[in-house]
Amino acid sequence: MNQLTLAIRREAARILEENIVDVVIGFEAGTLPLRAQPAFITQKEEAEKLMYSGFCQNNLASYLTRRPKEERIGIICRGCESRAVRALVIEHQHDRDRLYLIGIPCTGIIDWRKIERQVGENALQAVEEGDEVIVTTRDGEHRFQRADVLHDSCQRCLHPNPVGADIVLGDPLPEGDPEQAWAPVLEFEALPPEERYAYFVQEAERCIRCYACREACPMCYCTECFVDYTTPRWAESMITPSGTQAWHIIRAFHQTGRCVSCGACERACPMDIKMTYLVDKLNYDMVQQYGFEVGASNEAQPPFAAFTLDDKNRFVR
Amino acid sequence: MNNIWTPRIVVFQCQYSLYCEADQIWMDTQLPPHIKLIQVPCTGRISPLFVLNAIQGGADGILISGCRPEKCHFKEGNLGARRQLEEFRRFLTYLGMGAERMRFAWIDLSERGRIQQELADLEETIRAIGPIKRLVTRAITIGEQP
């Protein structure tokens, strides 16, 4: 039992008992060794179910827009979740007063795919021990350096510490290095255009349009998504290049200046499609053009919602 | 080879962004067949999806033409459009499209002949770089093909 789990249970039980919230959204143990399940705790006795580990792969903020409007919610917030909460509040999707953020400085989410790539698909047990992840399979024990098997988004995480939390459990962590965070975007940009396009095509063509990326994303909350719109239909409905490329381009574009870089979309994808390189570019541009970073403040509107006469490139062609 | 090929160009034009009368008449009635005009209530109405649809359908060039920044009929529709569509161009470029294929022309009533000039420039640029290859996923007919 790790200290963090105990602290989370204690805090969840307290805020339920003191009637500060109606529900606490956290994680409980999963049915598979490398996975955890989102949990919705409404009774303080049930707080014992909560746990926390590096296998908690979802962005819990995506549940905020799914819950009943009047509910008071306690939610486990890592850096990315807390920034999503801020963005949702700025976009009037949630009322901050009805939220209680239990902040956790995050050491990164372990990517089960990276582990399965090496040990096969039949893990029997997985535990974290300090900087190591120990996975037991039918043919024995495998040890990994935690840093090596973190999800890509977490490896280049800029802000592991929660912002604006009501309580923070655990000690703050050092912030990430922007140079390292944006390096993949710049590297991709440096490739010849045909290689960039080839990579995009190769990733998008595996898409099965299950929209798990959309559903897993805390910022994709539209009741009617552009692909569902039929009068007129904007994107081809099929899993053809037209259809899947349009989906990936526009989905990413709608996240411009809104994406919190949590990587939940990629972790949800059943076809291992890389997609953070798309939104990362857009986020990078927002930083470059407008000095905007999602969740950095409680007030700043996303750049597409805020524009001025004095924008750069006034006479751009 | 290139003298047979004519680039296909889609122009999105804000309906309030009136050019000087002669230019507008030319746009409305004398646009050559390889240029397709799509009028919108404001450049702010141009969803990136429209642009993407044109590109997927085989448009070699896109011209987005609207009012000068301070002269939007809806006060700031064009300001939003400018931020969005510029970024969209950066994004498509990131994915391999030639940035030259998409351009903006914020035009004032006084700028006689500018739209023709912009179109001619765009066409020349596109002739130089050749037909669009990347991001085209289905060829639909835009105007008449020679």
Added chain:
Amino acid sequence: MYKILSKAGLPGLIEKWMEQATVYAPVRQGDFTQFEPLDDPAQADLYYTANTRYPPKALFLPQSEIMFRAKDGELESTEDEVSSRVILGIHSCDTRALQLLDGVFLAGDYQDPYWAKKREQTTLVVLGCADPCETCFCTSVGSGPFDKRGADVMLINIDDKYVADVRSEKGQALFDHLPDASQEQVVTSRQVQAAAAAKMEKPFESEGIKDKLYSLFDSDFWPKIQQSCLGCGICTFLCPTCYCFDIVDEAQRNERVRNWDTCMFRIYSQEASGHNPRPTNTERVRQRIMHKYAYFVELYDEIGCTGCGRCVRYCPVNLDIRQIIRSAQAWEES
């Protein structure tokens, strides 16, 4: 009829089939395998024990299938555009799924010609699972790792050979010229089969599940278990037995197509009037589970799930259907 085939001889055999038919087999693609038409027998990866990521139902009900091409106002159907095929290395769960779907597409007053034609043109060379995965639960849903129903041939892995249990004329056509398996080899193959099934834990017993689910229809069970569900389409799209589709006209392509659809999407049941009979995720999750474990049982006397475990493995929130069924069985109305 039992034939024997050395693993070393398999590429030669595939090559021979390729002369007459398109041969599909699991082909390694990045971290997973997919059924692909082979250009070269060496592409076939039969040693990768897990199921292909994408279900082979797509070879019979493609995710996007052109039904008609519009020509001068006439719709020309496309069902005949399929030729002879062999599917090698499909597992029992996926084969069983095809058989269950025959009940939907081939039985009743209307036969689906697209499905029928592809079934008719295809020979299934099934590879039994000697080494089922941790997420497999075929034995809980009335099947098993060597379920032979629906197989034209069942390959059973014994050391450096396969015992081929040839079960149909179509299968015979592919294996006829091979030597018969010895009595001893057949016995060994039976042991392999029994051992595989014995290795599997049974996460639940399916008896009475239909009635239990009916009794829970209006229960608080569904609102509770659906909370973590994101409402994406992974479970249904990767499912070998989910078959719902949408029919769409792609006017720019001049095609009427059908695309997989899923009861997990809001728009699936959204009516033009604005009414939606399944307005929230609760009704949609209930529909998915009940379709497989209650309605399908009522209609066909079989569970509409073959225990392949794809939905278990790829659910982004680890909402595990085995756990849902167990919870349903244990649920007491308060």
Added chain:
Amino acid sequence: MHNPYKPIPMRIARTVVETDDQSLKSFELTFERKADQEKFFSKYRPGQFCQLSIFSKGEAPFGVASAAWEGDFVRFTINKIGVFTRAIHEMKPGDTIGMRGPLGNWYPIEDWKGSNIVIIGGGYAFTTLFTLAQHLLAPEIRSQYGDLTVIYGAREPGLFLYKKVIETWYERKDINFYQTIDNPREGWGHLVGYVPTVTKEIAPAAENAVAFVCGPPVMIRFTLPVLNELCFPPERIYTSLEKRMKCGIGKCGRCNVGPKYICKDGPVFTFAELRELPSDL
């Protein structure tokens, strides 16, 4: 192999604007091929529906609103509400359109020979009930049944369908016809009140009778208790359901209510049957 997804070509012979608000229009379609016509009428029974198809707009299901004896055409009455219906409202006589059908089950009227028939309809849902009444009014059929009572309600006079035909029902001796509108209106010479209330007043006898009820959900909800009070057992009350459909032949999976598919096992169900099904409508 027969392809049940393939529409047969039809031609729009006549259109009639049915309601004053122009939102409902009837389309009478004739067959382009004699063989299709024969096949259609050899199967068609009142209560069935067809999928109409306009390439590029897709397909949508509509109940057939004409009895076979009315002529060599098939009538559909269509409310302008979505993509498809908007497109068909633009169409003119002479235009062609695709059709698949007849699909689904029907009002099993042949099981009730000798019985009295009560038809209760409200609003736009009257289409297939009209078909049923028309079917029963054919001379050789009418004599096989007892009394025929039709109660038909609409929000206001301008919203009644098939006005020309139903006007003539008042003059007939072999049909008891009642029309009602929601609120009093000057110049209205028939009943006023909601369908359930009016049904209660008219009180058709349940003995040796069978009822067919179609209408908006709220009308159904309040009419059922009335029929209950009048002693109609649920086995003798039929209704016709609708849900979003695509294939129309029980394959695409979308229109189920529990294990039943509205397109294949329906659209006609008795309330006794519906009571056995999960509440998934």
